Amino acid sequence: MAPNSDDVVKGAAALKISDEPEKPREGSAAVATVPEKGDPNISANHMGGDMWVVKPVPGAGYGAVALRKIARGERIMADAPLFVVPTTVNDVKTMQQIIALGLKKASKSQAREFLTLDNAHKANGPLVGTASTNVHPMGGGGATEAGLFLAACRINHACVPNAQNKWRADLGRMTVHAARDIPPGEEITLTYLPALFPWAQRQAILKDHFGFACACATCSLPPGLPRDASDRRRQDINDLDEKLGDGKRIVKHAEAMLHDAWRKLQLLREEGITDAWVSRAYHDAFQIAIANGDQARAKVFAERDYEATVACEGKDSPEAAQTMDWVKNPKAHPLYSGKLQWKQGVDKIPKGLSDNEFEKWLFKLPQDGLSN
Numbered sequence: 001m002a003p004n005s006d007d008v009v010k011g012a013a014a015l016k017i018s019d020e021p022e023k024p025r026e027g028s029a030a031v032a033t034v035p036e037k038g039d040p041n042i043s044a045n046h047m048g049g050d051m052w053v054v055k056p057v058p059g060a061g062y063g064a065v066a067l068r069k070i071a072r073g074e075r076i077m078a079d080a081p082l083f084v085v086p087t088t089v090n091d092v093k094t095m096q097q098i099i100a101l102g103l104k105k106a107s108k109s110q111a112r113e114f115l116t117l118d119n120a121h122k123a124n125g126p127l128v129g130t131a132s133t134n135v136h137p138m139g140g141g142g143a144t145e146a147g148l149f150l151a152a153c154r155i156n157h158a159c160v161p162n163a164q165n166k167w168r169a170d171l172g173r174m175t176v177h178a179a180r181d182i183p184p185g186e187e188i189t190l191t192y193l194p195a196l197f198p199w200a201q202r203q204a205i206l207k208d209h210f211g212f213a214c215a216c217a218t219c220s221l222p223p224g225l226p227r228d229a230s231d232r233r234r235q236d237i238n239d240l241d242e243k244l245g246d247g248k249r250i251v252k253h254a255e256a257m258l259h260d261a262w263r264k265l266q267l268l269r270e271e272g273i274t275d276a277w278v279s280r281a282y283h284d285a286f287q288i289a290i291a292n293g294d295q296a297r298a299k300v301f302a303e304r305d306y307e308a309t310v311a312c313e314g315k316d317s318p319e320a321a322q323t324m325d326w327v328k329n330p331k332a333h334p335l336y337s338g339k340l341q342w343k344q345g346v347d348k349i350p351k352g353l354s355d356n357e358f359e360k361w362l363f364k365l366p367q368d369g370l371s372n
């Protein structure tokens with residue numbers, strides 16, 4: 001599901017590979033353990049156990065649906081790639097060869113299952129078209145590889161998703177965790193988009209790259225005020241995210257930056273976003289505090305970053321372990337240096353405040369709140 005990888009595959013010729021005789025699918029013994037609601041021909045269902053199952057969902061073909069309550073932070077899957085493609089290859093023929101080679105190493109049933117997935121780029125042929133519709137980048141922005149994950153690619157998109165995926169190079173797997181509690185019967189969703197675009201832009205990108213019109217709860221907000229409010233929040237979050245990325249402000253405009261982080265977290269909450277955006281915002285706040293010598297606030301922000309990172313990536317995540325180091329010893333962070341205008345130790349975390357007063361202390365908010 002890599003919007004960026006799409007450019008790679010434009011103009012491909014079709015490649016027919018459907019000459020294999022039909023055979024019974026492998027793993028028929030395991031099929032017996034698949035909950036009755038699931039399609040036993042979908043290999044992902046062997047991974048879902050009693051937690052989730054792939055089955056038809058209204059308006060979106062197949063999707064992964066929770067069979068029981070999945071609590072925030074629970075690992076939904078850890079999926080190994082069926083094959084891996086470089087995101088840097090422009091040549092369609094080369095890409096076809098890479099995919100064909102990858103499929104040769106897969107079991108016949110998995111290779112066949114791959115070809116049943118959606119293909120939003122039919123002009124590029126079944127291999128390249130299906131791959132470019134379904135691969136996940138293996139890593140963040142600028143990832144040089146993308147993988148086809150037969151279970152993860154069954155998870156449909158929502159513009160406010162309830163789960164978070166993460167390529168775990170240390171495990172060689174794509175993990176998916178519940179970013180909030182998911183009740184039984186609810187579809188598990190991820191975002192396919194790299195940023196929080198407004199409605200019109202989301203619709204255009206999803207149609208162009210993945211071939212569907214998003215009808216998620218956010219996209220179904222009535223035009224006018226509700227939809228405009230969501231669009232405005234997303235724009236504001238993006239603007240704040242950019243401002244928070246400006247390292248030059250971190251000392252000179254420290255307090256304003258901390259207020260930006262607070263606003264961003266408020267907007268994320270209002271928009272219902274609980275995925276990796278939250279840990280990112282707390283990490284920003286942590287950096288602002290520690291760059292100005294405030295170990296007390298830095299420790300609290302690191303704790304919140306840790307909670308959010310563990311929820312979205314798992315306790316075994318290397319990034320969570322790194323964040324725990326900052327919790328234990330905030331001043332070990334490389335930004336702890338320079339002009340220490342807020343210098344104070346971790347013993348200065350106030351005790352006995354109400355939640356509201358604690359938040360005001362944490363983000364250095366004025367007593368009467370921020371003006372907007």
Ligand SMILES: [Zn+2]
Nearest residue numbers: 159214216219
């Ligand atoms: Zn949507």
